[in-house]
Structure formats: C-alpha cells, structure tokens
Amino acid sequence: MxxxxxxxxxxxxxxxxxxxxxxxxxxxxxxxxxxxxxxxxxxxxxxxxxxxxxxxxxxxxxxxxxxxxxxxxxxxxxxxxxxxxxxxxxxxxxxxxxxxxxxxxxxxxxxxxxxxxxxxxxxxxxxxxxxxxxxxxxxxxxxxxxxxxxxxxxxxxxxxxxxxxxxxxxxxxxxxxxxxxxxxxxxxxxxxxxxxxxxxxxxxxxxxxxxxxxxxxxxxxxxxxxxxxxxxxxxxxxxxxxxxxxxxxxxxxxxxxxxxxxxxxxxxxxxxxxxxxxxxxxxxxxxxxxxxxxxxxxxxxxxxxxxxxxxxxxxxxxxxxxxxxxxxxxxxxADDMVVVRGINIFPSAVENLVRRCEEVEEFRITVSTEREMGNLAIELELNNNSNPDKARNTVEQAVRNDLSLRPEITIVPYGTLPRFEMKAKRFHVKNI
Ligand SMILES: [Zn+2]
CATH class of the missing domain: 3.40.50.12780 (ANL, N-terminal domain)
Structure with missing residues (x-):
C-alpha cells in the first residue's frame, strides 16, 4: 500500500x-x-x-x-x-x-x-x-x-x-x-x-x-x-x-x-x-x-x-x-435537491439510473415545477446502432422503480446535446 x-x-x-x-x-x-x-x-x-x-x-x-x-x-x-x-x-x-x-x-x-x-x-x-x-x-x-x-x-x-x-x-x-x-x-x-x-x-x-x-x-x-x-x-x-x-x-x-x-x-x-x-x-x-x-x-x-x-x-x-x-x-x-410530486430528487441519483442503460451516450434532465406538481423530462442521445424503444423503456422502468416517477423521455439525434470539458451541466430546473 x-x-x-x-x-x-x-x-x-x-x-x-x-x-x-x-x-x-x-x-x-x-x-x-x-x-x-x-x-x-x-x-x-x-x-x-x-x-x-x-x-x-x-x-x-x-x-x-x-x-x-x-x-x-x-x-x-x-x-x-x-x-x-x-x-x-x-x-x-x-x-x-x-x-x-x-x-x-x-x-x-x-x-x-x-x-x-x-x-x-x-x-x-x-x-x-x-x-x-x-x-x-x-x-x-x-x-x-x-x-x-x-x-x-x-x-x-x-x-x-x-x-x-x-x-x-x-x-x-x-x-x-x-x-x-x-x-x-x-x-x-x-x-x-x-x-x-x-x-x-x-x-x-x-x-x-x-x-x-x-x-x-x-x-x-x-x-x-x-x-x-x-x-x-x-x-x-x-x-x-x-x-x-x-x-x-x-x-x-x-x-x-x-x-x-x-x-x-x-x-x-x-x-x-x-x-x-x-x-x-x-x-x-x-x-x-x-x-x-x-x-x-x-x-x-x-x-x-x-x-x-x-x-x-x-x-x-x-x-x-x-x-x-x-x-x-x-x-x-444541499441546494441541488428538487422536489417533484413530493419526491426528493438528487441529480446524481437520476444520473446513476440513466447511465446504467448502455445505449445512452449523453443525456439532459429538465425538471419543471408548477406549484406542487412537477415533471421530470429526460432527453437521451444514444450511441450508434441502438434500439431507441429499448433504451426508452430501460430508462423509464429504472426511474419508475427507483424514484416512483414517470419521466417524459425524448430520444434526440446523436450530437444534439452539449459536451463538456470541465464541470458538466446536465440537470436543469425550470420554475413555471
Ligand atoms: Zn482506505
């Protein structure tokens, strides 16, 4: 050692x-x-x-x-x-x-x-x-x-x-x-x-x-x-x-x-x-x-x-x-936590679920809050030759099982989402 x-x-x-x-x-x-x-x-x-x-x-x-x-x-x-x-x-x-x-x-x-x-x-x-x-x-x-x-x-x-x-x-x-x-x-x-x-x-x-x-x-x-x-x-x-x-x-x-x-x-x-x-x-x-x-x-x-x-x-x-x-x-x-439909969400917890899906190359998460309601939207960019339906289902199931939330998932074309060299910003909160 x-x-x-x-x-x-x-x-x-x-x-x-x-x-x-x-x-x-x-x-x-x-x-x-x-x-x-x-x-x-x-x-x-x-x-x-x-x-x-x-x-x-x-x-x-x-x-x-x-x-x-x-x-x-x-x-x-x-x-x-x-x-x-x-x-x-x-x-x-x-x-x-x-x-x-x-x-x-x-x-x-x-x-x-x-x-x-x-x-x-x-x-x-x-x-x-x-x-x-x-x-x-x-x-x-x-x-x-x-x-x-x-x-x-x-x-x-x-x-x-x-x-x-x-x-x-x-x-x-x-x-x-x-x-x-x-x-x-x-x-x-x-x-x-x-x-x-x-x-x-x-x-x-x-x-x-x-x-x-x-x-x-x-x-x-x-x-x-x-x-x-x-x-x-x-x-x-x-x-x-x-x-x-x-x-x-x-x-x-x-x-x-x-x-x-x-x-x-x-x-x-x-x-x-x-x-x-x-x-x-x-x-x-x-x-x-x-x-x-x-x-x-x-x-x-x-x-x-x-x-x-x-x-x-x-x-x-x-x-x-x-x-x-x-x-x-x-x-x-402490200030990263957002509440969606009464559930406490940390960006790292969602990242862990999304990254488990091998097809996902890059992603962006947007939480919009409207009074006490809320919506968890996930955009996924997949690697080549991936099956979009399979990836969508995998991530949706993971989020539903672990966070008890139904996310809104969009598959976007390869190269759409930003890439980062230092600190990444993949988690966004929109207050409506
Ligand atoms: Zn040690």
Missing part, C-alpha cells in the same frame, strides 16, 4: 485529534487580529481563541458561509478581507468557476500552496501513484484552481507530470499514447468525452497504457453506473476526489476502495450538521459537511458551510488509514 505520510495516516484517533487541535490553536493565534474577516466574526460571536481548548469546543466558533466570503470580497475589492497577511505575502491567485454565482477569488502564500500540494499528495498517493508513474493532466490552466494543485501534488510525490492543455481531444490521446501515460486527472465528464472522441475517430485506445483515473470537479466517480462506464471505456480504475477552491483538496479514494473517500484529517476538521437545524447528526446519517482547513493560514475557512451532503464513517479501512471516510463520497449538494 502506498501512503503519502504513513505515520500520520495510520495514527490513532487520539493522536489525530491532538494534531488537529494543535494546528487549530496555531492558526487561530495567527489570524485573530490580523485577518479582518475572522477577527470581526469572532468579536461578534464574543469568542476568543482561548475558549477553544479541545475539538469539542469547535462549535463555539461561528459558522462561515460562501455568501459571507463573497460579501467580504465585494466590500473590499478585489480580494476581500479574508486575508491574514499583507498582499505582498501572496504568490498565487485563483478563483472559483462561478457555476453557482459570483466567482470567489482566493489567494495563496508559498506556504499555503505547499499545503495544497501536500493535500493533493495524499490524493495521488492514495490512488497508488509513485515516482514511477506518468500523470497526464488534460486541463487548460486558467484561473480555476482545479488541477493546478494536482500539479503541485505530483511534484511533491515526484511523479512525472505531463500537461495536456492547448490541444484537442485527439491530440491529447496521441500524446498519452506516445509518452506512455499511466494515470490521468480530469473530470468524470471529460474522461467519458475523451473515450467518445476516440471512438468517433476510430482511435485505438488499446495502445494507451493508462491504469488509473483520478476524477474530480463534479460527482461521477462516486456514481456507480458512471464509474463503471468510465472504467470499462478506459480499462482502468477510477478514484474519486473532492475539494473546493475556497476550502482545499479534502478527500480521496484509497486503493482499497471501500465505497467512499477518506478525509485528510491531518489537514481538515470536519463536522456533519443537519442543514436546517444546524445540529450535529449521528455518524452514518446524511448531513451538510462543515469544514475547517488547518494549513491555509493566509486564506482560512473555519466551520465553513460547504453545501455538500455527506455521511461520515469512522470504521477502520482495509488500507490501514485511520482517516474517517465519506460513505459514497460527496452525495450531492
């Missing part, structure tokens, strides 16, 4: 908690008084750094929302008030992809960039990567933090990193083949898109020696039908990873693949709360991930409401790591 930091990853829960509280203390001392955003929040809540003695005291600190960070940015343009050091201390700028509103700008110091790399080192080593691998990163290196940090992680574990930006899918496939890439980091959507591009161009995927795909940026590697489809297309294993620009790279799937992702507990403290009552939920129950990062002193988030829904599992893992896990990875976003 490959580890990034064997001692830390296999230490006892008691040692992990001690490490977390030590790092938290150190961070609070550095930011209180220097970081305008958090100093104001702590003062308003009437809590001082001395009040936090153990992990159990963490709930004394106020929660942080993305809206607050965005507001802090608007108040003091361009970087906001959640900065601990003078601007000259920062060496990297990134911003969120802006899929859910105003892009949030984030800054990193050389130390916090090193921390990002350490977290990605856990992700890559977790998937078993070593200095003997060749990691292909087909990503256009814009302001979105995405796989920038993967590059730093690859440097830390001494893996050969092959940048794959600035070229089309076929050129990327050729480069992977020529250089003998053994692993690739991309979104699940793009893993499927690359395989589709190979098929369209009759490109021989057999010559690619890829063994591992580390997938991030959106759900997919944790959606069983999507994962199975990617693994079949590439004849390689998929590893799930989750993170966010404002939080860091926080969880990864290990080689034992217990059906979830490990949280890098040496760099983060996680809590799981009921998103409505904000009370802690028992282990194993679904709730909102509240996360505190411990190594990004220049741009910290403390008790941050991620909006992601997770289930915490602290059972031992066959890989030997003691880091707790998110069962099934990040299950979805």
């Amino acid at each position: 490959i580890y990034f930091d064997h001692l830390v990853e296999t230490s006892s829960r008691k040692s992990l908690c001690s490490l977390q509280i030590e790092k938290l203390h150190s961070m609070l001392q550095k930011i209180n008084g220097s970081n305008r955003f958090y100093t104001k929040k702590f003062d308003a809540a009437g809590v001082g750094t001395k009040d936090i003695r153990t992990i159990q005291d963490l709930p004394l600190l106020p929660l942080t929302t993305k809206a607050e960070l965005v507001q802090a940015q608007k108040d003091v343009l361009p970087f906001g008030t959640n900065t601990t050091f003078p601007e000259s201390a920062y060496s990297r700028f990134h911003q969120t992809s802006g899929t859910t509103g105003t892009p949030l700008r984030v800054l990193d110091t050389p130390e916090s960039w090193d921390w990002w790399g350490r977290c990605w080192g856990h992700v890559l080593a977790g998937a078993g990567l070593t200095e003997n691998d060749r990691l292909f990163v087909p990503f256009s290196f814009g302001p979105f933090i995405g796989f920038w940090a993967a590059v730093e992680g690859a440097r830390q574990i001494k893996t050969l990193m092959i940048p794959g930006g600035g070229r089309d899918s076929l050129q990327r496939l050729s480069l992977m083949k020529e250089l003998g890439a053994t692993a690739m980091c991309c979104t699940p959507t793009y893993a499927l898109r690359l395989a589709e591009a190979a098929e369209e161009a009759d490109f021989d995927m057999g010559g690619i020696t890829l063994q591992k795909l580390i997938l991030a940026g959106e759900p997919g590697a944790n959606v069983p039908a999507t994962k199975a489809r990617i693994e079949a297309a590439w004849q390689a294993k998929c590893y799930d990873h989750a993170g966010a620009s404002e939080v860091g790279a926080h969880s990864f799937e290990c080689e034992s693949q217990p059906g979830g992702t490990h949280i890098i507990e040496s760099e983060f403290i996680v809590e799981v709360l009921n998103p409505e009552t904000l009370e802690a939920v028992p282990a194993g129950e679904r709730g909102e991930l509240i996360i505190t990062n411990l190594g990004r002193i220049g741009y910290p988030v403390i008790r941050y409401r991620s909006g992601d829904l997770v289930r915490l599992n602290q059972e031992p893992c066959a890989c030997g790591r003691t880091f707790a896990r998110f069962e099934g990875g990040v299950l979805g976003r």
Whole structure:
C-alpha cells in the first residue's frame, strides 16, 4: 500500500485529534487580529481563541458561509478581507468557476500552496501513484484552481507530470499514447468525452497504457453506473476526489476502495450538521459537511458551510488509514435537491439510473415545477446502432422503480446535446 505520510495516516484517533487541535490553536493565534474577516466574526460571536481548548469546543466558533466570503470580497475589492497577511505575502491567485454565482477569488502564500500540494499528495498517493508513474493532466490552466494543485501534488510525490492543455481531444490521446501515460486527472465528464472522441475517430485506445483515473470537479466517480462506464471505456480504475477552491483538496479514494473517500484529517476538521437545524447528526446519517482547513493560514475557512451532503464513517479501512471516510463520497449538494410530486430528487441519483442503460451516450434532465406538481423530462442521445424503444423503456422502468416517477423521455439525434470539458451541466430546473 502506498501512503503519502504513513505515520500520520495510520495514527490513532487520539493522536489525530491532538494534531488537529494543535494546528487549530496555531492558526487561530495567527489570524485573530490580523485577518479582518475572522477577527470581526469572532468579536461578534464574543469568542476568543482561548475558549477553544479541545475539538469539542469547535462549535463555539461561528459558522462561515460562501455568501459571507463573497460579501467580504465585494466590500473590499478585489480580494476581500479574508486575508491574514499583507498582499505582498501572496504568490498565487485563483478563483472559483462561478457555476453557482459570483466567482470567489482566493489567494495563496508559498506556504499555503505547499499545503495544497501536500493535500493533493495524499490524493495521488492514495490512488497508488509513485515516482514511477506518468500523470497526464488534460486541463487548460486558467484561473480555476482545479488541477493546478494536482500539479503541485505530483511534484511533491515526484511523479512525472505531463500537461495536456492547448490541444484537442485527439491530440491529447496521441500524446498519452506516445509518452506512455499511466494515470490521468480530469473530470468524470471529460474522461467519458475523451473515450467518445476516440471512438468517433476510430482511435485505438488499446495502445494507451493508462491504469488509473483520478476524477474530480463534479460527482461521477462516486456514481456507480458512471464509474463503471468510465472504467470499462478506459480499462482502468477510477478514484474519486473532492475539494473546493475556497476550502482545499479534502478527500480521496484509497486503493482499497471501500465505497467512499477518506478525509485528510491531518489537514481538515470536519463536522456533519443537519442543514436546517444546524445540529450535529449521528455518524452514518446524511448531513451538510462543515469544514475547517488547518494549513491555509493566509486564506482560512473555519466551520465553513460547504453545501455538500455527506455521511461520515469512522470504521477502520482495509488500507490501514485511520482517516474517517465519506460513505459514497460527496452525495450531492444541499441546494441541488428538487422536489417533484413530493419526491426528493438528487441529480446524481437520476444520473446513476440513466447511465446504467448502455445505449445512452449523453443525456439532459429538465425538471419543471408548477406549484406542487412537477415533471421530470429526460432527453437521451444514444450511441450508434441502438434500439431507441429499448433504451426508452430501460430508462423509464429504472426511474419508475427507483424514484416512483414517470419521466417524459425524448430520444434526440446523436450530437444534439452539449459536451463538456470541465464541470458538466446536465440537470436543469425550470420554475413555471
Ligand atoms: Zn482506505
């Protein structure tokens, strides 16, 4: 088994908690008084750094929302008030992809960039990567933090990193083949898109020696039908990873693949709360991930409401790591859920049903709501030589059985639906 930091990853829960509280203390001392955003929040809540003695005291600190960070940015343009050091201390700028509103700008110091790399080192080593691998990163290196940090992680574990930006899918496939890439980091959507591009161009995927795909940026590697489809297309294993620009790279799937992702507990403290009552939920129950990062002193988030829904599992893992896990990875976003005819629907649940139908190449889901009623429309694009009636029946039956809903299914011609390279948007909600 490959580890990034064997001692830390296999230490006892008691040692992990001690490490977390030590790092938290150190961070609070550095930011209180220097970081305008958090100093104001702590003062308003009437809590001082001395009040936090153990992990159990963490709930004394106020929660942080993305809206607050965005507001802090608007108040003091361009970087906001959640900065601990003078601007000259920062060496990297990134911003969120802006899929859910105003892009949030984030800054990193050389130390916090090193921390990002350490977290990605856990992700890559977790998937078993070593200095003997060749990691292909087909990503256009814009302001979105995405796989920038993967590059730093690859440097830390001494893996050969092959940048794959600035070229089309076929050129990327050729480069992977020529250089003998053994692993690739991309979104699940793009893993499927690359395989589709190979098929369209009759490109021989057999010559690619890829063994591992580390997938991030959106759900997919944790959606069983999507994962199975990617693994079949590439004849390689998929590893799930989750993170966010404002939080860091926080969880990864290990080689034992217990059906979830490990949280890098040496760099983060996680809590799981009921998103409505904000009370802690028992282990194993679904709730909102509240996360505190411990190594990004220049741009910290403390008790941050991620909006992601997770289930915490602290059972031992066959890989030997003691880091707790998110069962099934990040299950979805609290604000992604829609109600159709009284039934709660998450996009990933519908995706899992649609992808199980082998004939489906691409799809789009539109939920329209009209007062309490609602309609689930699914457009399907099928691969060549598929039987449209069979595909329609398969998806309809799956949705009826699993979600107790009768979907409205339309088969559209091949090439009609949009293709995506980064975060896909296949789920749409229309309020009528
Ligand atoms: Zn494990």
